[in-house]
Amino acid sequence: MLYREAGDYKTSYPADSQTFPIAFDRYRYWVVLAVAFLVIPFFVNDYIVNALLLPFLIYSIAAIGLNILTGYAGQVSLGTGGFMAVGAYACYKLMTAFPDVNILIHVVLAGGVTAAVGTAFGLPSLRIKGFYLAVATLAAQFFLVWLFNKVAWFYNYSASGQISAPERTVLGIAVTGPNTPAWASYLVCLVFVTICALIARNLTRGAMGRQWMAIRDMDIAAEIIGVNPLKAKLTAFAVSSFFVGVSGALFFAVYLGAVEVGEAFGINKSFLVLFMIIIGGLGSIFGAFAGAAFLVTLPVFLKLIGVDLLGWPTDLVAHLQLVVVGLLIMFFLVKEPHGLAHLWRLAKEKLRLWPFPH
């Protein structure tokens, strides 16, 4: 009864082409934002922020980025971890080289650097397709991690080979470093997530998004109807890498604080983000959020049940987690190949007809 277009008359072109055409969607969106910005910061503690909220927000950005590349433009990438590392190291170098500039600007610039690197690694996608490209992106993953490990300039010649974020403030409140209040790091990530999701949503609705989807569905046919594959593929790589870079920078600076590249940005991170968009739904911004939320809460949930409730040892639960994640991936691919986002879509369709489904 609430969720339908009927009676919602649009009287101007901007109103007709707005992001959420259904009024209920708009209200829901504002309510979610209001709760996230105005309610949650007052009720969080360190544990909730570090175990759930920060990973969820940061992985959401990475998942949106990968979803643009894989879900919308159809180019499978296994190099997400490597590109996150680029974002983290770019952010670190910028933070230490220009300590007076605001950290938020550094994060955006780190995204820009990653976009450039991503575009360079995206060049072979013009010749290489499908599996071959997926494996080729592994070259980026392994090469970049090796580079950050071996070239001392990247970690400012520190003895441990790690990078650690110095304290930086926004409006006088620390957002990186050990003295950061939980709500501050949460809000910083939330601001980035909101802006990124808004940009991604509108990019994928526009001409550029339609070009990506045409390339995904059949690149030769797309080329024939006038989509420039060079432009479409490289913009997909650039935009995707930008988001992934931003998430890498936040992951390092705000979330972890200190990072060892092989451990934090290894091949497992690439797979994790890939799983998020498969479970969430390829080609859907909501899916990126749903997948990230699912895979961030799953280990916490399993640990709660296995260790705290049943009293199993932690290593057993860790192995069980692999089994559960693997099973879930297979289950989703068999039963619901379009992911959680599709369930959401179905629910909305049902809601439109409710309470008179016939």
Added chain:
Amino acid sequence: MSADFLYGIEVVINGLMAGVMYALVALGFVLIFKASGIFNFAQGVMALFAALTLVGIMEGQVPFAHLINATFGTEIHHFGWHVPALLAIFLTVGVMVVFAWAVQRFLFRHLVGQEPIILFMATIGLAYFLEGVGDLMWGSDIKTLALGLPQGGARWLEDATAGLGGEDFYGFFIDKLDIVATGVAIVLVAGLIAFSQYTKHGRAMRAVADDHQAALSVGISLNFIWILVWSLAGFVALVAGIMWGAKSGVQFSLSLIALKALPVLMLGGFTSIPGAIVGGLIIGVGEKLFEFLIGPMVGGATENWFAYVLALLFLVFRPQGLFGEKIIERV
């Protein structure tokens, strides 16, 4: 001959041997990809799982002992018997056949007609699942594989070649295990080729690889062939698992050899058995030589990425790999 040059030759020989090991893993990929179009990312984990199972059976470990102990508070670990190696290998092959059947029955039967990329992602899920199951069943500690395979350097070769290069050269150092692995690989490939050329099921397998629908229409059961192919891949995984397990112990890192096999496949082409072998040799020699010649200049450990970058550069010029089928695109 100068000592440096001779050391270079030694590096090349060792690279060839390492390449054989990569090719062993790559073979399993090619078998499955040819017959069913599935790019099986789980091949490396299958090797790990097969090796773990082999060790577990030989030692008489109780499967899922850790889980049982944690749930019921018991203290069981071993049945208290030891199974001879040959019998254990047979039993492990049996386990891999059951695994092949289960994968076919519960996973890929439901995914017939899906896009290749969906199938690929399903095998990533399968890899995670199998890794977890392997750890749960047999425990995650490092195990040694006591099959009695020869270890250490081949002394006689070292002594025989020591005189070649004067003062600084001590002879070629070649691992005996690598020599055995090369022999096994040759036998394995010859066996596979003989199987696919001269037996009924082998011919059926090639027919399926050529064209699914045509094979179906002459009465070949796709289901059976796919189980057969997955079983064969399981067997190849077992061989690779034994070789790699004897080299570096049976442990988690064994599953990472799948990642090493990927550039081999890209180079050789996904659909070609000779390609897997030539690709393996090129990658093996290439990365060892690169590490030997360029590695010291850039800080070493180039083996992590060299294979990928080589394969990437190669693909830019020849997108289907060395021996892969020409990619024809139609609208």
